[in-house]
Amino acid sequence: MDSMLHITTLHYLVLGAALFLLGVIGVLTRRNVVVVLMSIELILNAVNLNLVAFSHYWQGMPVPLGGGSLALHGQVFAIFVITDAAAEAAVGLGILIAFFRNKETVNIDEVHLLKW
């Protein structure tokens, strides 16, 4: 039992950072617009994981320092981030549909009208 790996907050932060990095790679290198939007959702999920991990950390702190079992500010923030992600996904996909109606393609490389 002593050699069991304790899962600390740091492990959740590292996992969130790794997911964030994967999302950033997806945004910067994919050609398909839908996959870019899905990578943005991956980034937002990594941020949510950080928030909820820190909220659990603060639940273990004593109450005068701002902790206690009612210190769920991170979870409330995570709910707001999920709501925001829904709104932005809807608007982004609306833009995608309008763009596809004009150009019949879903490549980002074809969006170069503003290029100099």
Add this chain to the structure above:
Amino acid sequence: MLSGMMLVGGILVITRKNPVHSALALITVLLAQAAIYLMLYAPFVAGVQIILYAGGIMVLFLFVIMLVNIDRAAKEKTFNSQWLVGSVAAIALGGLFVAVYIKGNNIFPEHVMPGVADNSNTQNVATLLYGQYMFAFEIASLLLLVAIIGAVVMAKKRI
């Protein structure tokens, strides 16, 4: 094991050629994340994530993938024309993360996490949400209204 599933799902999202495969991998990531939220004693956020994210947003993505008919795109290249610069930038960001981890190693919280075992998590979240964050809650509903109007206007044929 859950984190391994999330990382494999994330890698699958960014590397599959068919976007339907990417969407299914993202659903896997979201479900694994809901399980991790349960491990972090946050059942309300886990439920919200499954209902809203995996059940709403991903269904929206799948509908749009079906609308945007990309049979032709399945034969094209996967990575765009600036993938080298993008990969270098992302690796630079990863190096920044590693540098932050190495330099500031003693300020990261490393103690063992406590096991909070009360059954009223939803009630506590509701106390905070409708009490202290009531203004943000109303603004979020206004934001959703604006997003609905925006999405409808963007996808109409004639305004």
